[in-house]
Amino acid sequence: MPAFIWKGKNPRNRTVKGEMEAETVDQVRSSLVRRKITPIKVKEKPKDIFENVGFLQPSVKDGDVIIFARQFSTMIDAGLPLLQCLDILHAQQENPTFKKVLKKIKESVESGETFADSLGKFPEIFNELFTNMVAAGEAGGILDVILRRLSAYMEKMAKLKKQVKGAMTYPGITMAVAVIVVGIILVFVIPVFAEMFKDFGAALPAPTMFVVTMSDIVISKIFWIIGGFMVTSFLIRRIYMSEKGRIFMDDMFLRLPVFGMLIRKVAVAKFTRTMGTMMSSGVSILEALDIVGKTAGNKTVEFAISDVKQGISEGRSMADPLLESGVFPSMVCSMIAVGESTGALDTMLGKIADFYDDEVDQAVKNLTDMIEPFMLVFLGVVIGGLVIAMYLPIFKMAAAVG
Secondary structure (H helix, E strand, O other): OEEEEEEOOOOOOEHHHHHHOOOOOHHHHHHHOOOOOOEEEEEEOOOOOOOOHHHHHOOOOHHHHHHHHHHHHHHOOOOHHHHHHHHHHHOOOOOOOHHHHHHHHHHHHHOOOHHHHHHHHOOOOOOOOOOOOOHHHHHHHHHHHHHHHHHHHHHHHHHHHHHHHHHHHHHHHHHHHHHHHHHHHHHHHHHHHHHHHHHOOOOHHHHHHHHHHHHHHHHHEEEEEEHHHHHHHHHHHHHHHHHHHHHHHHHHHHHHHHHHHHHHHHHHHHHHHHHHHHHHOOOHHHHHHHHHHHHHHHHHHHEEEEEEEEHHOOOOOOOHHHHHHHOOOOOHHHHHHHHHOOOOOHHHHHHHHHHHHHHHHHHHHHHHHHHHHHHHHHHHHHHHHHHHHHHHHHHHHHHHOO
C-alpha cells in the first residue's frame, strides 16, 4: 500500500502534517476530514532510492525496542486490540528500518500468526528471549505485564552494557592517542633533531641514539609495521571466531587480573537478571537456561549454564552445578540455594541482579579511578622521555660552552 504525505488545518486553524498509508489520494482526504482536519496538500511519498541498500539504512537500536515494548504495554493495558496497537506504533515510528519491520509484523498477525511468531521472523531485532517471553505472555493473557517486564529488563541491560563500554573506552582512547602522538614525534619531529645533531661533531648520549635509531626504523619500516598490525588484528579476530579460539580467549578474559573480575560480575548480573525475568514471566526453568546460555556472551559462562541445565534435568538443584563451575561466586550460589528451598527463586535472582548491578557500577568506577593516573604516568614517561632524550645533546653542549 503506498504512503502519502499530507498537510492540513486542524479545528484550531493550526497547520498540521503527517504521513498515512492508503490506496488513493481521495482515501487520505476522506480520512483527514473524518478526523476534522481540512486537507491542504496531499501527495505520494517519494521513494528512497537507497531503501534496498541495507548498509545505508539506519539500524534498529536497543532504545527503539525498549520504547516499542513500553508503549505497546501501555496500550494493551488500556484495552486496545493488538492490531490497533501495531498500527499506531507503525504510524508514529520514525526509524524507517523499524517502520518496515513493524509493517511486516502487522501483516503477519493479520494473516493469522501469533504475535510471538511474527516477532520471531526478525531475530536480529527481537532475540529468542524477547519472543519466548511474549509467547508466554500471550499464552497466559498477561502480554502487557510481560512487555513491561521486558522493557524494564532491557533498560537495565542497556545500562549495564553502557557501564562496561565506558570502562573499556577510556583506556582504549588513551592508548590510541598515545600511539598517534608517539608516531608523529618519531616520524616528523625526531628526524629534524637528528639532522641538526649531525653537525655536533661529538658522540650523542645513549638515550638520544636509541630514539634516533627507533625513528629511523619506524620511518623505513612504517608500511611493514602497519601491515603487521592489520594482520595481527585479523588473526586475533579469526581465532576468536573459531570455536576453540573463542573458548580459550573467553576463559582467559575471566582470568585477567582486573578486567576479569569486572567481566565475571557482569556475567553474574546478566545471568541472574535474565533468569529472574524469564521465570517470573512463566517460562520454564530448562527453557530459560537454554536461552540464557545462548545469550551469555562468554563460552565459559555458557558451558557452566549448560552444566546447570544438565544437572537440573537429572534431578539436581541449580546451586550445586553453579558452584562446581567455578565461574559464579559461592555467595551467589548460596543465595540461589535459599531461593530454591523457599520457592522464591525468581525473587532471589532479582535481588542478586540488583546487588551485582551496584557491584558492576562500583567496579567500573574503581577501574576508571585506577586507570586514569596510570595512563597519565604512562603518557608522561613515554612522551616526556622522548623529549628529554632529544634535548640531552643540547644540554650537554650548553654545559660544555659554560
